[in-house]
Amino acid sequence: MTRRLRWPRLILVSLFAAVLLTGFLRLGVWQVQRLHWKLDLIERVDARIHASPVPAPAADAEVSREGDEYTRVTLTGTYLNDDEVLIYTPSDFGPAYWVLTPLQRDDGSVVMINRGVVPQQDGEASGFVRIDGETTVTGLLRMSEDEGWLFSRDNNPQERLWYRRDIGSITRAMGFDVAAPYFIDQELTLPGAWPRGGMTVVRFRNAHLGYALTWFALALVVVAGYGLLLRYELRPPPEAG
Incomplete structure (x- = not known):
């Protein structure tokens, strides 16, 4: 004899779990994409700040944070x-x-x-x-x-x-x-004199890997929780004494 499944509840829980799992996985993938974007940005900026100087753009030139900063x-x-x-x-x-x-x-x-x-x-x-x-x-x-x-x-x-x-x-x-x-x-031109140039802080916060791992971990929690629910629902009922 098998346990009678409670289909309405099981269907609702399955849909909820599917929504959560899809959302967490998409957020995790998005953070991985952001991680690659940030690493590429750091590499490009590092190359810019150590490159030979080029003429500054004209006053009416189109400049952007992505393409020109640093x-x-x-x-x-x-x-x-x-x-x-x-x-x-x-x-x-x-x-x-x-x-x-x-x-x-x-x-x-x-x-x-x-x-x-x-x-x-x-x-x-x-x-x-x-x-x-x-x-x-x-x-x-x-x-x-x-x-x-x-x-x-x-x-x-x-x-x-x-x-x-x-x-x-x-x-x-x-x-x-x-x-x-x-x-x-x-750049610094007169060491020891004021104003003191060369004080630009080139630092980019990069916590995308941690965020991605968090979202993927939450996805695993959903899978584990759903698995436990199915195990409970499908286990045989206790035999009558």
């Missing part, structure tokens, strides 16, 4: 020191500022140069080096920080208070008609 570039122009911008940032030196200075090229276009970091007290006292005359800058192309973080403050162009490197809002507030949509993180 490219090592070079450009020549003249700093507009009167229009420099200080942007607060935590640093290895304590509270500090990024010093962003517009560099005007021969064609009249402007590129914002992140010359590096300066301690807060030195920044507020203008205690850092400025460069006059034509100069050549080499550094990493960075994309504008148009969106803030969860607790970041918004830029206040009216008060000239800047909290993120939103190049569009900065150049518009300064009245530059032709300005590049990106900025350049300058």
Whole structure:
């Protein structure tokens, strides 16, 4: 004599298990794909930052985070020191500022140069080096920080208070008609002097393998749980004494 199967419940549980299993497997596969994408991105960025510099794109050129960020570039122009911008940032030196200075090229276009970091007290006292005359800058192309973080403050162009490197809002507030949509993180040029260049942190969080293993483990839990249910449902009933 076999146990009478409770079909409605078994069908519902089977459908639920199938949905969960499919979802967990798809999420796991997606994370594996993201893992390969992230590894490829890290490899490409590593190649860019160690490559010989190329001319910086024109102000009206199409640039993208995927295709251009962290490219090592070079450009020549003249700093507009009167229009420099200080942007607060935590640093290895304590509270500090990024010093962003517009560099005007021969064609009249402007590129914002992140010359590096300066301690807060030195920044507020203008205690850092400025460069006059034509100069050549080499550094990493960075994309504008148009969106803030969860607790970041918004830029206040009216008060000239800047909290993120939103190049569009900065150049518009300064009245530059032709300005590049990106900025350049300058390399270290004057060791021991402020501002201190070469402070770009190139780091990509890569937890996709852990996420993939988690989703696949949950899929195994569903399979194991469903197997136990079938074992219970199909086992013979106890013999009557």
